Amino acid sequence: xxxxxxxxxxxxxxxxxxxxxxxxxxxxxxxxxxxxxxxxxxxxxxxxxxxxxxxxxxxxxxxxxxxxxxxxxxxxxxxxxxxxxxxxxxxxxxxxxxxxxxxxxxxxxxxxxxxxxxxxxxxxxxxxxxxxxxxxxxxxxxxxxxxxxxxxxxxxxxxxxxxxxxxxxxxxxxxxxxxxxxxxxxxxxxxxxxxxxxxxxxxxxxxxxxxxxxxxxxxxxxxxxxxxxxxxxxxxxxxxxxxxxxxxxxxxxxxxxxxxxxxxxxxxxxxxxxxxxxxxxxxxxxxxxxxxxxxxxxxxxxxxxxxxxxxxxxxxxxxxxxxxxxxxxxxxxxxxxxxxxxxxxxxxxxxxxxxxxxxxxxxxxxxxxxxxxxxxxxxxxxxxxxxxxxxxxxxxxxxxxxxxxxxxxxxxxxxxxxxxxxxxxxxxxxxxxxxxxxxxxxxxxxxxxxxxxxxxxxxxxxxxxxxxxxxxxxxxxxxxxxxxxxxxxxxxxxxxxxxxxxxxxxxxxxxxxxxxxxxxxxxxxxxxxxxxxxxxxxxxxxxxxxxxxxxxxxxxxxxxxxxxxxxxxxxxxxxxxxxxxxxxxxxxxxxxxxxxxxxxxxxxxxxxxxxxxxxxxxxxxxxxxxxxxxxxxxxxxxxxxxxxxx
Amino acid sequence: xxxxxxxxxxxxxxxxxxxxxxxxxxxxxxxxxxxxxxxxxxxxxxxxxxxxxxxxxxxxxxxxxxxxxxxxxxxxxxxxxxxxxxxxxxxxxxxxxxxxxxxxxxxxxxxxxxxxxxxxxxxxxxxxxxxxxxxxxxxxxxxxxxxxxxxxxxxxxxxxxxxxxxxxxxxxxxxxxxxxxxxxxxxxxxxxxxxxxxxxxxxxxxxxxxxxxxxxxxxxxxxxxxxxxxxxxxxxxxxxxxxxxxxxxxxxxxxxxxxx
Numbered sequence: 054x055x056x057x058x059x060x061x062x063x064x065x066x067x068x069x070x071x072x073x074x075x076x077x078x079x080x081x082x083x084x085x086x087x088x089x090x091x092x093x094x095x096x097x098x099x100x101x102x103x104x105x106x107x108x109x110x111x112x113x114x115x116x117x118x119x120x121x122x123x124x125x126x127x128x129x130x131x132x133x134x135x136x137x138x139x140x141x142x143x144x145x146x147x148x149x150x151x152x153x154x155x156x157x158x159x160x161x162x163x164x165x166x167x168x169x170x171x172x173x174x175x176x177x178x179x180x181x182x183x184x185x186x187x188x189x190x191x192x193x194x195x196x197x198x199x200x201x202x203x204x205x206x207x208x209x210x211x212x213x214x215x216x217x218x219x220x221x222x223x224x225x226x227x228x229x230x231x232x233x234x235x236x237x238x239x240x241x242x243x244x245x246x247x248x249x250x251x252x253x254x255x256x257x258x259x260x261x262x263x264x265x266x267x268x269x270x271x272x273x274x275x276x277x278x279x280x281x282x283x284x285x286x287x288x289x290x291x292x293x294x295x296x297x298x299x300x301x302x303x304x305x306x307x308x309x310x311x312x313x314x315x316x317x318x319x320x321x322x323x324x325x326x327x328x329x330x331x332x333x334x335x336x337x338x339x340x341x342x343x344x345x346x347x348x349x350x351x352x353x354x355x356x357x358x359x360x361x362x363x364x365x366x367x368x369x370x371x372x373x374x375x376x377x378x379x380x381x382x383x384x385x386x387x388x389x390x391x392x393x394x395x396x397x398x399x400x401x402x403x404x405x406x407x408x409x410x411x412x413x414x415x416x417x418x419x420x421x422x423x424x425x426x427x428x429x430x431x432x433x434x435x436x437x438x439x440x441x442x443x444x445x446x447x448x449x450x451x452x453x454x455x456x457x458x459x460x461x462x463x464x465x466x467x468x469x470x471x472x473x474x475x476x477x478x479x480x481x482x483x484x485x486x487x488x489x490x491x492x493x494x495x496x497x498x499x500x501x502x503x504x505x506x507x508x509x510x511x512x513x514x515x516x517x518x519x520x521x522x523x524x525x526x527x528x529x530x531x532x533x534x535x536x537x538x539x540x541x542x543x544x545x546x547x548x549x550x551x552x553x554x555x556x557x558x559x560x561x562x563x564x565x566x567x568x569x570x571x572x573x574x575x576x577x578x579x580x581x582x583x584x585x586x587x588x589x590x591x592x593x594x595x596x597x598x599x600x601x602x603x604x605x606x607x608x609x610x611x612x613x614x615x616x617x618x619x620x621x622x623x624x625x626x627x628x629x630x631x632x633x634x635x636x637x638x639x640x641x642x643x644x645x646x647x648x649x650x651x652x653x654x655x656x657x658x659x660x661x662x663x664x665x666x667x668x669x670x671x672x673x674x675x676x677x678x679x680x681x682x683x684x685x686x687x688x689x690x691x692x693x694x695x696x697x698x699x
Numbered sequence: 700x701x702x703x704x705x706x707x708x709x710x711x712x713x714x715x716x717x718x719x720x721x722x723x724x725x726x727x728x729x730x731x732x733x734x735x736x737x738x739x740x741x742x743x744x745x746x747x748x749x750x751x752x753x754x755x756x757x758x759x760x761x762x763x764x765x766x767x768x769x770x771x772x773x774x775x776x777x778x779x780x781x782x783x784x785x786x787x788x789x790x791x792x793x794x795x796x797x798x799x800x801x802x803x804x805x806x807x808x809x810x811x812x813x814x815x816x817x818x819x820x821x822x823x824x825x826x827x828x829x830x831x832x833x834x835x836x837x838x839x840x841x842x843x844x845x846x847x848x849x850x851x852x853x854x855x856x857x858x859x860x861x862x863x864x865x866x867x868x869x870x871x872x873x874x875x876x877x878x879x880x881x882x883x884x885x886x887x888x889x890x891x892x893x894x895x896x897x898x899x900x901x902x903x904x905x906x907x908x909x910x911x912x913x914x915x916x917x918x919x920x921x922x923x924x925x926x927x928x929x930x931x932x933x934x935x936x937x938x939x940x941x942x943x944x945x946x947x948x949x950x951x952x953x954x955x956x957x958x959x
Contacts, residue, residue, distance in 0.1 A: 148761060152755065152760050153757060208845055210841070211837060211841055214835070214837070247819040259807075311756065312756065438757060552747070554742075605742075606747040
């Protein structure tokens with residue numbers, strides 16, 4: 054060791070002891086102040102001490118640790134094991150909402166099926182708003198991705214001979230949905246999470262909440278995040294950022310979506326200048342339990358469940374969805390697409406043929422004829438959820454259900470590799486809109502979408518990051534600004550008058566009323582004004598909680614801020630699209646208009662904070678727009694053979 | 700007008716408190732409300748500082764585990780009405796045996812370390828190309844490990860386990876069940892690697908078979924069963940090593956036999 058080395062070491066240890074001393078003093082001061090219950094004074098001292106900001110640096114940041122995020126992380130690690138990859142998530146990855154997906158994951162697997170048929174079902178199901186090049190890539194890669202998951206240990210249901218089993222699903226002409234009982238998302242997520250544990254390049258930031266993207270020199274160079282445990286605000290720098298934050302169902306009051314589904318990634322991108330695509334297309338799932346909004350999977354209908362109105366009549370036959378058969382028929386009746394089934398419910402309600410309850414009117418899902426054995430083997434979670442949350446046993450009783458907000462077809466606009474128009478920013482999964490789902494997603498397409506486009510985004514980000522020089526560091530100044538904003542707007546603000554829950558409830562009510570299953574101009578305009586009012590009132594927010602440790606009220610406020618932006622984009626796009634297509638039904642424009650609107654909406658945030666909508670033509674490759682036909686009139690119905698696997 | 704019930708909630712904020720204390724909140728009892736709804740009611744309407752984790756509200760994400768009247772439970776799956784009859788309070792506390800971060804939020808990082816320790820992924824000696832298709836696995840072979848794959852990592856079993864309380868380094872029920880999930884999977888070849896962690900005083904031999912973990916598991920994973928299964932397997936392997944010094948290879952052959 055040279056003298057200068059020794060000197061450096063002494064200096065370093067001196068610095069360490071100095072820092073320790075400062076920490077001790079600070080902690081002691083804080084405790085004294087706390088003793089005197091002068092918490093605010095403690096806060097001032099504490100944050101004064103923290104005038105500068107910590108930062109860390111990686112090659113790639115995944116925002117979100119669900120199906121898309123974890124798949125992207127593995128893909129990037131496999132492209133280049135020398136990359137440093139950070140998964141930053143506001144929850145532990147196994148809490149991500151992928152965990153709630155039930156029914157299955159579509160991918161052509163059997164000899165009677167073909168990629169073209171899966172593509173056609175997806176495109177017609179999406180009312181021709183899907184980009185067909187993206188759909189073609191999707192159907193081709195989905196089976197490989199599902200197989201890859203099998204290789205990582207996913208407990209897929211099997212045929213007696215040991216091969217993968219597939220089940221029927223709504224809007225699909227062939228049986229091609231892989232499943233792990235009715236906990237498919239749970240098993241996929243845990244398989245992915247457990248598999249990521251063996252990849253050294255992947256670092257996790259569990260329970261870190263991202264508040265802002267750092268953009269400079271025309272590209273994204275990192276994020277600002279709060280570590281919930283400590284309240285520390287930190288810059289995390291990277292050459293590429295992939296948004297995998299899932300959907301935004303909590304913008305509505307009645308949703309299957311978990312509490313964490315607030316459109317965080319969509320708002321982060323939107324605020325950074327990237328456009329959101331097709332935000333008016335919000336899917337209602339036809340079978341949610343009243344009050345809780347808990348999803349009863351479409352697999353319940355694929356296994357043979359009936360939808361009955363208050364007279365016990367299979368009402369879907371009145372809505373151009375085919376004629377009732379005892380056994381399920383593909384692309385017919387209960388196996389029609391979700392948008393059409395949810396719309397049928399509203400019509401049925403208008404005819405007075407639904408059943409009123411304190412939590413809105415319902416129809417019935419009848420599974421009784423399937424028998425206890427099949428329900429236990431194929432739909433155990435459905436039975437568990439009905440018993441635990443509705444106090445009903447579907448083996449013997451009818452299940453009350455109503456349409457419930459389930460899935461955002463729109464999202465951050467990306468190309469086929471997950472790239473957004475903003476350099477260094479990518480997105481995948483429900484947070485993104487590639488678009489394969491068009492105006493209405495088919496059940497069991499979203500899980501493979503997370504895998505296919507998660508993997509594509511991961512590989513693209515790895516390639517991009519490998520070529521980029523590190524950022525110029527000037528974004529750290531922006532990060533400090535963001536820290537000051539968080540302090541002044543929330544943590545150290547006194548005297549606000551608005552509660553988070555009040556604004557949230559008013560927002561949800563306004564969005565449901567205007568952008569529900571059916572929409573019209575006057576109500577949408579009214580909601581636009583209401584949302585503007587709520588944006589202003591949000592500035593006057595008051596938090597009860599000013600502490601640093603695990604401040605969930607601060608988190609809720611930041612999520613509400615994100616949701617207000619997302620809500621505006623939904624209502625704005627819905628107002629502007631003057632036609633009816635898939636999940637976007639305008640009573641004042643009831644017909645699809647391919648001449649003018651065979652196009653994606655792209656909504657940008659303007660410098661004044663409002664929004665601007667442009668249109669981008671849909672990519673058509675081989676399937677020109679046609680009529681969506683369901684029921685047996687399309688072609689001889691293919692009755693499902695009641696094969697029993699497991 | 701709905702009936703009322705009092706929630707007696709453990710509060711602790713490290714920035715203000717030296718130790719936890721209880722605070723009472725009166726909440727309405729609706730037939731449909733679970734304890735989580737009541738907590739949300741308090742947070743939204745009464746006291747925004749109340750701190751707890753939750754997400755899916757359907758018993759699958761594993762976030763909202765807490766002690767409810769002394770029992771480890773998921774708050775989203777515990778109805779208020781089941782307590783209202785006594786006309787009593789409902790006591791809500793953070794999960795036992797975990798360090799408390801704040802109010803009902805516990806520190807989970809130690810659990811995550813234990814989870815990773817047991818190598819909860821499919822270990823393969825060789826990986827055939829994807830083009831060769833799936834590993835075959837009959838429904839009966841799936842059934843052998845399926846139950847152990849149902850763990851949602853809610854950690855209720857740790858809060859129920861007296862051994863965890865006495866010995867914090869004990870790997871614990873969920874992690875052992877997860878190890879056994881992979882050991883029993885016909886596609887896996889990693890049982891031997893996991894033995895190093897499991898056949899250790901802090902692994903399966905730490906368990907005194909109280910069985911509380913299985914009793915409180917909201918997903919019927921039966922960690923106690925997994926541990927006993929593993930103990931028997933470990934003893935058999937140990938005995939085999941006397942009878943047949945090449946017993947280890949036999950074990951490898953066994954785990955490979957179900958594949959491809």
